[in-house]
Amino acid sequence: MAKGPKISFEDLEAAKLETLLLKIQPLLEPADFQLLERVVSTLLLVLEWIQQKNMTIRCLLRMIFAPRTETSRNVLPKDKEKDQDQAAAPNGQSSSSAGTNPPSGKRKGHGRNGALDYPGAEHVAVPHQSLKAGDPCPLCPGRLYDTRQPALFTRVVAQPILRATIYALMRLRCALCGTVFTAQAPAEAGTTKYSEGVPSMLGILRYSYGTPFSRIESLQLDFGVPFPVGTQWGLLWEAVQLLMPVFNCLIQTAAQAWLFYHDDTHMKVLSLLKENQALTAEGSEERTGIFTTGILAEVGEHRIALFFTGRKHAGENLERVLEQRQPGLQAPIQMSDGLSSNELKTVQTRQANCCTHSRRKYVDVMEAFPEECRFVLESFKEVYINDAKAKELQLSAEERLKFHQTHSQKPMETLEKWAREQIDQKKVEPNSALGQAIRYMLKRWGKLTLFLREAGAPLDNNACERILKRAIRHRRNTLFYKNERGALVGDLFMSLIESCRFCGANPLNYLTALQKHSRRVGEHPEQWLPWNYQAALAAANTS
Numbered sequence: 150m151a152k153g154p155k156i157s158f159e160d161l162e163a164a165k166l167e168t169l170l171l172k173i174q175p176l177l178e179p180a181d182f183q184l185l186e187r188v189v190s191t192l193l194l195v196l197e198w199i200q201q202k203n204m205t206i207r208c209l210l211r212m213i214f215a216p217r218t219e220t221s222r223n224v225l226p227k228d229k230e231k232d233q234d235q236a237a238a239p240n241g242q243s244s245s246s247a248g249t250n251p252p253s254g255k256r257k258g259h260g261r262n263g264a265l266d267y268p269g270a271e272h273v274a275v276p277h278q279s280l281k282a283g284d285p286c287p288l289c290p291g292r293l294y295d296t297r298q299p300a301l302f303t304r305v306v307a308q309p310i311l312r313a314t315i316y317a318l319m320r321l322r323c324a325l326c327g328t329v330f331t332a333q334a335p336a337e338a339g340t341t342k343y344s345e346g347v348p349s350m351l352g353i354l355r356y357s358y359g360t361p362f363s364r365i366e367s368l369q370l371d372f373g374v375p376f377p378v379g380t381q382w383g384l385l386w387e388a389v390q391l392l393m394p395v396f397n398c399l400i401q402t403a404a405q406a407w408l409f410y411h412d413d414t415h416m417k418v419l420s421l422l423k424e425n426q427a428l429t430a431e432g433s434e435e436r437t438g439i440f441t442t443g444i445l446a447e448v449g450e451h452r453i454a455l456f457f458t459g460r461k462h463a464g465e466n467l468e469r470v471l472e473q474r475q476p477g478l479q480a481p482i483q484m485s486d487g488l489s490s491n492e493l494k495t496v497q498t499r500q501a502n503c504c505t506h507s508r509r510k511y512v513d514v515m516e517a518f519p520e521e522c523r524f525v526l527e528s529f530k531e532v533y534i535n536d537a538k539a540k541e542l543q544l545s546a547e548e549r550l551k552f553h554q555t556h557s558q559k560p561m562e563t564l565e566k567w568a569r570e571q572i573d574q575k576k577v578e579p580n581s582a583l584g585q586a587i588r589y590m591l592k593r594w595g596k597l598t599l600f601l602r603e604a605g606a607p608l609d610n611n612a613c614e615r616i617l618k619r620a621i622r623h624r625r626n627t628l629f630y631k632n633e634r635g636a637l638v639g640d641l642f643m644s645l646i647e648s649c650r651f652c653g654a655n656p657l658n659y660l661t662a663l664q665k666h667s668r669r670v671g672e673h674p675e676q677w678l679p680w681n682y683q684a685a686l687a688a689a690n691t692s
Contacts (some may be wrong), residue, residue, distance in 0.1 A: 165665045166193065168426055171419075179363070186628060219505075219512050221530050237469065237566070264301040274299075309372030310354065311347060314338070348388035349382055349660035351501060353643040357619060357656070359626030380535060389638050391667040398674035403453040404473040406446035408482045409498075410613035411463045414620055417442040417629035418458065418636055440625075441640075442466040443617040451680050454616045454647035458636035462490035471496045482603060484610050487593050498605055502596035503610040504529060510586035518583045521571070524605065528564040532557045536600075536608055546605035552600055561598055565591070619643050642643060645679070654679040660684050 166189050174182050218620040264270075276625040280287075282295045318332040354360040362378040369376040414437050425437040440464045444455040457466040463485065471481075471493075483498035485491035486506045508529045511522040535556045539549040568587045571577045577584045590597065600606040623639060642660075649656040659679055663670050666689050668676045 164275040166270065167422055171422065171426075183628060184542060187340035219509060221387060221526055224512050225526060244320050264303055267303065270303070307375050309369055309440065311369060311374055311376055315375045343384055344661075346661045348384040348664070349657050351385060352388065352638075352660060353656055355381075355385075355627070356623060356639050356642040357646045359622040373633055385638055385642075388660075389641055389663055391643065391670070392672040395663060395677055396644060396670050399453055399644060399678065400470055401473045402448055402675070403444070403446035403455055404470050405475060405478065406448045406453070406481055407479070408447040408484070408607070409467060410445040410484045410607070411442060411467050412485060412610055412612050412613045412617060413442050413463045413490065414617050414624070414677065415439065416458050416620065416624055416636070418631075418633060419629055420632040421460065431486045436460050438479075441617070441620040441636075443613050444470060444621065445613045445616055446470075450652035451479075452643055452648070454651065456620060456643045456647075458620075458630065458639040458640055460634065464491045464493050468493050468496055479484055482599070482606050484607050484613070486610055487589065487596075496559075499599065499606070500596050501599040501603075501606050501607075504532070504594045504597055505609040505611060507586075507593065508591045509580065510589055511583075514582040514586060521577070521583055524567065525564065528560050531560045550600075550602075550604040558601055561601065565594060567664060616647050619647060649679045654682070655681045 164323070170182075170189060172551050173185070177185065188258045216523055244540055270548075278292060282293055285291070286293055316334050316338050318334060320332070323330075324329070325409065346393050351365070355362065356363060362381050366376055387611050390623075418439050421439050428435055428437055437460075439458070439460060441456055441458045442461070444457070444463070444467055446453045446455065455470065461469070467483070474496075480497045480499055482501055483493065484501045484503065486503045492500075508526065511518075511525045514658060515522045515526075532553075535553060536549075542552075544552055568591055572579060572584070572591070577587065579585075579588065600608055620639075620643065630639060644657045645660065649659050660680060662682060663677060666677075666686070669685065669689055676682070
């Protein structure tokens, strides 16, 4: 078979492939196009890894097939860890056999859920069919009494996501005058075809669990309750108009936070991709990247999650939020990774960088430099153990700062001294993979160690990484937003749903309550935030 022409990496640019996909899309069935797009996305990701400087085959294989976590237990060689444990334990015993790791206090169960594990279940009281309290016992001369501890039986049934009820309202016509009298629908029927809970459930399915509109439509058809894609979008867009005041209030409240986490992930917006084609044709140098920014703000005891999708980077989106910050407040702590796109240009913050990102640089080269990387990972491990102890002891921010200064200051100073010796004394090649990891860490050392100087400063950006999983799940399952309006709907629902989860509120109940009382919400949105809306709801129900 004749060999085809060689294709260079330059021929496989993301913009060119995305343009090609848009041309091919009308020619394929939706399922076939989704499969092709996943293949192309995977190819681009692997090519991006291959083109990275100092990317070895071993490192590439580790990135693809490595354990899901980068804990020391999974990264460090097992035999050396075992030797250390045996050396630390008396009589050569392992740490577990020596009793240094106490057994977990969690009792092993059978794995089944009891009745208390179903807080959303309907409870039905069932009286005895032939007996009642005070009756004589059928087996002895005694009398029966109510134990107040009923036997519990749980029954789970299947139903569609959305269940429809058709009310047949009787109509009577006068035989003489022809007037028609129609029965009134019961109160539970409501006044509209779709209840307020429908867009709430739809938003949760779509933007929290990544379920595409087409999949919801197919599932509903299987249950005999049609729910077309166009209807789904129309209901969501109507709901957004009612929820927007709370979303804006949430942004304004988040602007007053004392701590911000933020990061970006790539996103696809088809209308912006079409704009990219025009920009590429014109040779424009304008930004063509599309991102979803996740911002996690801590305001007092509450956490607020915000999402913004578009061409702006995380730093620019955070600046937009901080424009609503009240003057005179102390500069907030800003936690992010070390990318320049996360830096703020117009707002002063106390910047902290993510220790996990710095640590990962050494994980990537662990096999090539095992001894050096082991020392670094063990140093970070000690700091993280101290942070876990501070959380276990429920220390305040000031107490946690003192605890870290007492227990983590020395290992971090030792790590910094070691790192500078490696570079200054030329013990490592500066341009090697290990040298680059060390220089990355030293360049950001002040921001990596902010937790030793500022009360409440976190060690890493993992909290923001976790909320971004919602946007990543949406991207993997539904692949893209059609336009910026669709991206706005996704950002709003993700922000409200994630903020609900942080304060323990039920997202379905919360979103439904906002729609039912939209007039009150529009007048006083600050009273309808996820952590305080119950009081406003109670007042509305009693008035």
